[in-house]
Amino acid sequence: MTTFAGPAPTEFIELDERWSTHNYHPLPVVITEAEGAWVTDVTGRRYLDFLSAYSALNFGHRHPELVAAAVTQLGRVTLTSRAFHHDVLGRFCAELAQLTGTEMVLPMNTGAEAVESALKVARKWAYEVKGVPAGQAEIVVAGSNFHGRTISIVSFSTDETARTGFGPYTPGFVVVKYGDAAALADAITERTAAVLLEPIQGEAGVIVPPDGYLAEARRLCDEAGVLLIADEIQSGLARTGTLLALDHERVRADLYTLGKALGGGIVPLSAVVGRRDVLGVLNPGEHGSTFGGNPLACAVGRAVIRLLSTGEYQRRSASLGAHLHARLGELVGHGLAEVRGRGLWAGIDIAPGGLSGRAASEELAGRGVLCKETHGATLRIAPPLTISQEDLDQGIDAIAAVVRRPATS
């Protein structure tokens, strides 16, 4: 059983249960404050954040430079709509393109919107540039993908919980096994507009594809004149020890979707970045978003880019990640069946006979560490990249204690 230091914060949980839809099943922790890698609940109990809002909090909670950028912009202008220019958008886009080595930026808000936008751009590019007959473009995606929750995106999900009950589904998607280059080669036809992949599948349990898979995907796309779209919403922006997870393979995508950490944990901010001749297919009126590229989000985004341009967070993720993986690796055969991941990002499978993922995350919360199960007996570990080695070790100690426990005790 999980033991909490203070009284269970049941009033807040009951309000949520009564008035908010039940599309999540949160741990029974009610957070009221946070700083860095730590959050405090309404009873005053502190927890280490080992989830970082699925990598949206790569820089920790309330990073002072990010908060300062937001506060400054709140004192100027927060929203103009794209009916007018404002003085932050262009600088944000230029700096993001320079950081990522790309040519053009389409700013949006949430990750799912960035993915939807990339799919729309890829289809339009296929008709206008590649010459695919109208209405026939196909986009190849991977099994066990996670790209968001819109109707079109869940149309090509292989997760029945995410998909069932939401049809009719959007056509034009072909699903192949992740990590299988031969299956990808077979799926590409002259009607293929794009291949959409996560360089590491986060939601699926931090699945790293076999060596050479992403390079082979790049080669197949080049050979067939197909766009490679990398969804780096969770894997990008220093999470794996490099700016983009594709950098490990020295592979470049034609389009990247970015989100989560781009908004510094303060505002929703996403973007599609990539080739000018591809993103250039969009003309006025063909796509948009009222809040996309708003001054407040762009100001926070610029501060995020400044943090990333130092390389400090990439280095921290690489070095602390090596430590994390070395320590988790020692638990394989001692409570863990497998450890996967890169940088300060790990998917760990609790060995058969141990706790379920849900029970383990409840136990960890009881020991002051917050993380979340993905499927079955898999936990996803993603502390803020700002975490100290001491705090990281404290969290790993708790994980070691929990995963060693048999399910029956």
Ligand SMILES: *Cc1c(COP(=O)(O)O)cnc(C)c1O
């Ligand atoms: C979280 C995520 C998304 C969706 O982002 P939202 O902001 O939740 O819409 C898309 N792709 C990947 C890889 C993600 O991790």
